[in-house]
Amino acid sequence: MSTKRIYLDHNATTPLHPEVKKEMCKAMDVFGNPSSLHSFGREARKMIESAREKVASFIGAETDEITFVASGSEANNTVLSIITCPSAHCLCGQTAHKNIVTSTIEHPCIMETSACLAQKGLEVNYVGVDKYGKIDMKALENKINEQTGIVSVMMANNEIGTLQDIGSISRLAHKKGAMFHTDAVQAVGKVSINVKKLDVDFLTISGHKLYGPKGIGALYIRKGTPFCPLIRGGHQEQGRRAGTENTIGIAGLAKAIEMRAREMSKEEKRLLKFKEMLKNGIVDKIPDIQFNGHPIESLASTLNVSFDGAEGESILLYLDLEGIAVSTGSACASGSLDPSHVLLACGLSAEKAHGSIRISTGRETKEEDIERVIDILPRVIKKIRKMSSAYREK
Amino acid sequence: MDKNIDWVYSEKLKDHFTHPRNVLEDEEAYEHDGKGLVGNIKCGDQMIVVIKVDKKKGIIKDIKWKTYGCASAIASTSVLSEMVKGMKLEDAYKLSPKDLAEKLGGLPEHKIHCSVLGDKALRAAIDDYYTRNNMSDKVTKEKARIICQCMNVTDHEIEDAVLDGARTYIELQEHTKLGTVCGQCKEEAEKLLGEYIKKHFAK
DSSP states (O other): OOOOOEEOBTTTOOOOOHHHHHHHHHHTTOOSOTTOSSHHHHHHHHHHHHHHHHHHHHTTOOGGGEEEESOHHHHHHHHHHHTTOOOTTSTTOOTTOOEEEEETTOOHHHHHHHHHHHHTTOEEEEEOBOTTSOBOHHHHHHHOOTTEEEEEOOSBOTTTOBBOOHHHHHHHHHHTTOEEEEEOTTTBTTBOOOHHHHTOSEEEEEGGGGTSOSSOEEEEEOTTOOOOOSSOSOOHHHHTSOSOOOHHHHHHHHHHHHHHHHHHHHHHHHHHHHHHHHHHHHHHHOSSEEEESOSSSBOTTEEEEEETTOOHHHHHHHHHHTTEEOEEOOGGGTTSSSOOHHHHHTTOOHHHHHTEEEEEOOTTOOHHHHHHHHHHHHHHHHHHHHTOTTOOOO | OOTTSOOSSOHHHHHHHHSOSSBOOOTTTOOOSEEEEEEEGGGTEEEEEEEEEETTTTEEEEEEEEEESOHHHHHHHHHHHHHHTTOBHHHHHTOOHHHHHHHTTOOOGGGHHHHHHHHHHHHHHHHHHHHHTTOGGGOOOOOOOEEETTTTEEHHHHHHHHHTTOOSHHHHHHHHOTTSSSOTTHHHHHHHHHHHHHHHHOO
């Protein structure tokens, strides 16, 4: 008998919403190239433009401020690449800038792109976070200077769920004359977002983090903001992203967003309750633990916890054998030797970071799933600690 | 679980991970003849190995262990404990990470470094036994040799870098900072790089 599998890794990716699946199946029959003038093309064009409207209205943007891309990573790479355009004739006009500012807890697609830009001679200033993963605003103010072209700070952290005060950060960047980008892939569809209120210049959305398909994302580009495409060679997406549009993916993303608009606020209450259940269950049944991330200003769906003397990959794999899927900040799961850069940035010791798991719930999570985790996790931790050379009962 | 979904590592590794053999349950009560503690929690794995020795025959009578680490680290210590019971000290001394990986039905390359501690911990336990029993002459002191004089990088560090995934000279430099000043050690470092890759990863 196979037990029911429980998916608690929604920050990694989400299952397709059934309505999204239906919409995508319909979109598969719309095969025309949106750039073609004939009826087949016009049909596809209509589909993606209506999708664009849905995405735009969800975040309070104008329709032509949305550019479809292939992933959140592409959107983030695109934004950072604007700053490096060396041509004085380029439309982006960003050649004067020599500096970017970002945080120490960004997704690797920002971290590694920044490191690559640094190798090319750009100055990259990293701003740190406190123990809850909140941006140090004083440090941020000091790190932005007149050379700064862009500031990029994620809205919600994928590992610990901590939410940043994006409006304040954005205003600070603008006060110093820099553009502001936020990687919002973990926040869109979980918290309500209005780009005008937040005053951001760029915002990254990813389809598969909000019950849409993989391989599709969107980038909000505020009207009038300098821009330089990463992928060239076509007029698609107002010349901002060459390549024939992923019509099926775009239709799926828009449907996913439409469903989020309907479901997210009700869902948040439910997930918040689950998070409390999990926290209480873990505290009651397991000694020597620590929760990571901000206790209040964080995603309802995300709980990150460290267990003394138990290594993350072992915890993940024992849970997996019980059919429960979570993720870990341990290096051992990733193949490198360094544990999560996010947890280290929050000041956790390498040991605590190695011993962490992330439980991220979602729309299909049920109360009984949470109960099962609270039942099984203590046994798993006990078993691991019993054979651990690094655990002593306190 | 669905039987059609392969587990991440081999079935043999899974067996040792889920049913670890010879775990040291009561550290205080176990009277051992030698103890080895290696690794570092900071790096994600640490192991204690304790042995009982049949002093007349010079064989390992019993072995227990405790491991903090990932599935590969736990399983490799468990499989090691099965392999060496009844083994001559000299033979046990020569076990390599590759022997453990083979017994586990193979390990992915990035997991080899998780299994290198088992044999090290065992050697440390045997060394401890030798030292306690006036046989210090048998302790093989693996003296590290400095290869890069500028950055003070030893052959042991090069070996560790290979176990951690370095395959090219540039990767070796990223791991160790070796050869980043005068660069005179390049030839020797590249030679060692090749040797260690062969030693640990040759198929």
